[in-house]
Amino acid sequence: MQKEKILIVGKNGQLGSALMNLTKEKTCELGDIPKYLENFEIKGFSSKELDITKKEEVIKIIKKEQPKAVVNCAAYTNVDGCEDDVDTAFLVNALGPRNLAIAAEEVKAKLIHISTDYVFDGEEEKKRVEFDLINPKSIYGKSKALGEEYVKNFCSRFFILRTAWLYGENGNNFVKTIVKVAREKGELKVVDDQIGSPTNVLDLSFVILKLLETEEYGIYHCSGNKQCSWYDFAVLIVKHFGVDARVFPCSTEEFKRKAKRPKFSVLENLMLKLTIGDYFRDWEDALISFAKKNKNIF
DSSP, X not given: OOOEEEEEESTTSHHHHHHHHHTTOSEETTEEOOGGGGGEEEXXXXXXXXXXXXXXXXXXXXXXXXXXXXXXXOOOOOHHHHHHOHHHHHIIIIIHHHHHHHHHHHTTOEEEEEEEGGGSOOOSSSOBOTTSOOOOOSHHHHHHHHHHHXXXXXXXXXXXXXXXXXXXXXXXXXXXXXXXXXXHHSEEEEESSOEEOOEEHHHHHHHHHHHHTSOOOEEEEOOOBSOEEHHHHHHHHHHHTTOOOEEEEEOTTTSOOSSOOOSEEOBOOHHHHHTTOOOOOBHHHHHHHHHHHHTTTO
């Protein structure tokens, strides 16, 4: 008997690759992997195998595969790059999710779409919950916000997961950058006036698998618990990876970037607490675990 399918779009990215790997396991440090996965074939697609910006291609492939669920891990996440290439930002981050939503609805599949804390302006110093009004300030944030709207409008079985400060073994991320620069230069400056919640990609992958077996549709905040500045984060990265380097604080004004960053970007995982439970670890605990696994790899 042929197994039903779950499709993971963007399989080679930071989240996609972690999710693909987790589906092959029986357990992880967060708990047992849901047993329902044994009844499914997990099929991943790279951007070359499935270009989410091409609607007809997306519909054709989704109709052919007839999945029970689609997880969209594909995104254009270069925040400053989005300011320079607005067209690509909206093609990938807005029209891509729209196309997947249309296709998922046609085959009655669930759709999990990954969004971001950048849909908020970050100007008010308070934790953001799922029902707070969004107000993106960057092209990246605006393109992701429009992607959310399209998913809500075109798919009736959707999960929108907003995450923040994501890091993992694959792809570019803050942890990798800090380890590399610290080892090469021995010292670095990091902004201390932007606050958020670092998120281990394992935690997010685990929550995706837990949500997929439910019909608890809607918007979810999915980030590590507790908060810190980028500077605090960098200090502990250097410490736990055993790098002999000094980290100095600086202001956002001193470290100018093209795209406006949210100053206070802490998400509260309220809807997880009210439904399946909040499986996210405190950010420092998750980082310590990650460093132990990857100290000799990075």
